Amino acid sequence: MTNIVTIDGKASTRTTTPHRVVVVGAGFGGLETVYRLTGADVSITIVDRRNHHLFQPLLYQVATASLATSEIAWPIRYLLRGRKDVTTLLGTVTGVDAAARRVLLDDGQTLPYDTLVLATGAGHAYFGHDEWEPFAPGLKTLEDATTIRRRILTAFERAERESDPVKRAALLTFVIIGAGPTGVELAGTIAELARVTLPEDFRNIDTRETRVVLIEAGSRVLAGFPEELSAYAQRSLEKLGVEVALGHAVSDCNIDGVVYGDKALGARTIIWAAGVRASPAAEWLNVAADRAGRLQVNPDLTVPGHPEIFAVGDTVTIAAPDGKPVPGIAPAAKQEGRYVASAIKQRLRGQTPAPFRYSHDGSLAQIGKKLAVIDFGRIRLRGALAWWIWGIAHIYFLIGLRNRLAVAINWLWIHTLDQRGARLITQGRAVVDSQSVPSHSGEEKRVSSAR
Amino acid sequence: MTNIVTIDGKASTRTTTPHRVVVVGAGFGGLETVYRLTGADVSITIVDRRNHHLFQPLLYQVATASLATSEIAWPIRYLLRGRKDVTTLLGTVTGVDAAARRVLLDDGQTLPYDTLVLATGAGHAYFGHDEWEPFAPGLKTLEDATTIRRRILTAFERAERESDPVKRAALLTFVIIGAGPTGVELAGTIAELARVTLPEDFRNIDTRETRVVLIEAGSRVLAGFPEELSAYAQRSLEKLGVEVALGHAVSDCNIDGVVYGDKALGARTIIWAAGVRASPAAEWLNVAADRAGRLQVNPDLTVPGHPEIFAVGDTVTIAAPDGKPVPGIAPAAKQEGRYVASAIKQRLRGQTPAPFRYSHDGSLAQIGKKLAVIDFGRIRLRGALAWWIWGIAHIYFLIGLRNRLAVAINWLWIHTLDQRGARLITQGRAVVDSQSVPSHSGEEKRVSSAR
Known part of the structure; x- marks a missing residue:
């Protein structure tokens, strides 16, 4: 056992165990952090309460029967199967013991860390309703x-x-x-x-x-x-x-x-x-948050008072160079994840990372078939060309050839044949809810089969 | 209003309303009946408690994360969208009023029929447990x-x-x-x-x-x-x-x-x-059934005492020409559906249909990759050749080019890359159930991230 100095300057007694990084959440920010830590002398645990990473930008297409669930989601441990330095856990985090440097799970287990990355995302907010x-x-x-x-x-x-x-x-x-x-x-x-x-x-x-x-x-x-x-x-x-x-x-x-x-x-x-509301990460740490529950982080994306805890993605609020808040979109979370991975590596080499600087590549939204808007700053596009760029960009950002093929085939079908392949009523009550289609008391109703 | 004679010989007062056929269940038997009634002077209502037809022979591949739900299921009304003579209803049948010739739905509505086709399938049976x-x-x-x-x-x-x-x-x-x-x-x-x-x-x-x-x-x-x-x-x-x-x-x-x-x-x-147990169709009609609840039908697939009610598929039991029972498989249900459609057409022309005669084309089962067995009667196959025939036959019997492509792509991925595309934990509790992974009281358990 030797006394070694950890990244935040505190002395600690450890043997040759590598630096332990725990990442909470396998969305765009958390996963990018893990990807970019490849090659660092760290051992990583990523924990998520779901078994899959989700491509949220196309989630509305699952909701509207255009895509199947498996076309925009991947098992986290499958994405990280080649990374022997990474352990993937399915589990629900209930809190962080920052003093003891441990993440608490709902079954009583704990995950000790040297560096913690909170990438816990956001949920819905009903403004008090x-x-x-x-x-x-x-x-x-x-x-x-x-x-x-x-x-x-x-x-x-x-x-x-x-x-x-x-x-x-x-x-x-x-x-x-x-x-x-x-x-x-x-x-x-x-x-x-x-x-x-x-x-x-x-x-x-x-x-x-x-x-x-x-x-x-x-x-x-x-x-x-x-x-x-x-x-x-x-x-x-x-x-x-x-x-x-x-x-x-x-x-x-x-x-x-x-x-x-x-x-x-x-x-x-x-x-x-x-409305969205950030995950309870700010409550876990008992630190300042904005009205939507987002952690206010330092310029290096660390949590004030906790240099060993980073936070990225929808769970944080930070200003972009233009003074506006960094938007809650996938590219922003990925940039933050990339920054944090690089910051961890720099610190392990004894360097001090420069502040995070968000670079806005553009905003895209689809409205309908051959209808989209794109804002690249100076270049603004709308209509069919924007729609093609939107579609190609989204297929490009999907993970894996199989899902790219599947989504492309589905879109081809939707837009040439006007058909949608995922029109299935599943989960919950699949039958007509008789409570909600009141029968007319006594009166017999004939559903005509002959028009 | 004129007195006309209905197919079972009873007099009825109807105007020029076409003969009303109600089909309960949109599995292989019910759907085939509707398909084969094309061109007949009938008005058809098909009712199912689910909105989709399911390709059950590949259901085990959804259960084992090989295929997505939308790849083996189709909205019933989409399959029948071109048939203006067919009304598709999502609804749960609770009984049949055979005297009044009406199907009863759970919301109090009723569907009057001249001919009824019961294709209600089977569920699980736990032998009294x-x-x-x-x-x-x-x-x-x-x-x-x-x-x-x-x-x-x-x-x-x-x-x-x-x-x-x-x-x-x-x-x-x-x-x-x-x-x-x-x-x-x-x-x-x-x-x-x-x-x-x-x-x-x-x-x-x-x-x-x-x-x-x-x-x-x-x-x-x-x-x-x-x-x-x-x-x-x-x-x-x-x-x-x-x-x-x-x-x-x-x-x-x-x-x-x-x-x-x-x-x-x-x-x-x-x-x-x-074990399987037939749907409660026999109870609805209060007629004889075997131990598994299957209706015992006449040689023309009508229900004894009810010449205007046909029953097909897993909900009936009938002997094949070799004396063995007709098996509960998709091709058998389809043959029965085809027969019933033809019998309805013959009766409308005043003819008496010949008895149903089951013809067994073969049995197939997949065991694993390049492992399958096929029994074509005289020809028996096993191993890789049987597996290729199994795969091609199943893709052939899927409905629509999009799903055939999707399943073929999935199988290609599974068998060349050893990956499965539908490894998603969804529905119900997606998180680790802490009740079932008992925490060790007081003892702190570290989940190691360093192997």
Whole structure:
């Protein structure tokens, strides 16, 4: 046993055990940290409560029946199978004992670390109205996506059997709350599903009469994009048949629908794309966070008071060189992960890393078929060319040839044959919920098979 | 209004409304009936409690992480979108009012019919031990398949974190009860998963030490095949590392494992592939059924006493020309569906259909990579050639080019790169269940990240 000095300057008695790095979360930030630590003299443990890494930018396509779950998700331990320096654990972190330098798991096990990287992401935030969640689910996980898919497809199935015109209209009304990229992409895709994919399949309803309403409290859609692209996106959505309601905060979500401004809108399917809340990492460490729960980190992405703890991705808030906050997008999390890996390596060599500097490559959002907007700073694109770049970029960023092939084949089918391959109602109640399609007491209702 | 004579000879007052056919169930038998009724002067309603038709012969590949759910399932109304004479309904049938000729749905609606086709399939049977079901799920639906996949993959994840060797052994023991085609296919695929796909991915366990135990009460595996192919299948399974236990009925399934013969085997994952029970169609009609609940039908597949009600597929029992029962396989259900469609058409023309005559084309079962058995009657094949024929036949019988491409790509990946694309733990609890991985009271357990 020899006294050696750890990276934060404290003395510690260790033998030749390599420096222990624990990474919590296998999203874009956590995984990139592990990838970029290749070759460093460290032993790494990555822990996640799910067994898969998820390509979140295409999650809305699973929710709208365009892609299968397995096409945008990979088992974490499969991605890291070649890395003998990495142990992958499926487990739920419940806290961090920063004094003892241990991560606490829900089964009582602990993971000791020399350096900790928190990449724990974010969930939905209902602005103090958590009671809305059952009526307006958000979209963060594969289960969220299959839940939303089930609700969307089941609404059409129920409408096909509903004879009351008011109830049928509520079943055929889809409300998306929040007009950021996810909200815009969901609204455009649901409109296309109703107007292009489904009309031939139903006999009693005309799915082209479906209402898709996109509600946004701010003054424009895609607020993170330049105004001209926001205006283009709104026009494109309206051409697809989406009703865009700007400047209205939602004041209630319930079983009947939503209330916004002075309007009550009957709707049986509501999707929440409005707010996020960071994971409880700030609570684990009892350090300062912003209103959305995001850790306020030092310029080197360490947590104030904890030079041995880094935090990356949606769980942190940090300013970009232009003074605006670094956006909560995959490329930003990957840049932070890359920086942290490099910072750990530099510190192990006794160097002090320069501050993290975010470089914004661009913003992309798909609105519909051959409709997308791209903001590369000086270059702004919209329409078909933007859509092709969007599609090629997303296939490029998927992991592995098999999934790239699978997604490309699916998109080919969707856009040439107007068909979607993942229109399956699974998980939960797959049958018509009789509670929600009230039978008419005593009255016998005939579902006509002859039109 | 004119008096017209319906197909069973009873007078009825109808206008020019076409003859109403209601088909309950959109499996192989029900769907084939609808397909073959093309061009008949009938109006058809097909009702199913799920929104999708399922290619059950490959369901075990979803359960073993080889295929995605959307690759073997299709929305029923999509398959029938071009048929303006067909209405597709998502709904649960609760009974049949044969006197009033109406199908009863769970929301109180009814579907009147002139001819009814029951194609309601079968579920699992636990031989009077329904309490075993939570410990030994069966494989009939997409949800069953994702449940079994979650259990299999989670068992490896828990084993990776388990330090108690007895508990770890139980986590790495997989028991399949019943050695028919499904049991054999599951056992062989799980063995390959453990021995070929997973070893590189884990650090604390050697997945090649996994035990796969196939328990069968009868005297050989694949009892429906000739003895020489049964013997070959057993040898092949044993080469893959499967332990085959013949002549043993299971006497208990519980949280710790299974009891069979005088052995108690610790196992955390048990899959039921032993018995089926027909849907309650016989109860709906209050007619005779065999021990497994299957309707005993007339030679023209009508239900005794109900010439206007046909029944096909796994819900009926009928003898083949060789005196043996028609097997519960997809081609048999399709032949019956084809016969019923033709019988309905003949009756509408005033003809009496000849009795149904089953023709057995062959039996196929996959055991593992380049291992399969085929019984074409005179021609019996085994090994690599049989495996290629098995694979090509299954891709041929899938519906649509997109799914054929997707399955072919997946199989290419599995068999050239030894990887499986659908290794996702979703639905239900995706995290490690702390109840089942007991923490060691007070004792601190370190999960080593350095090997």
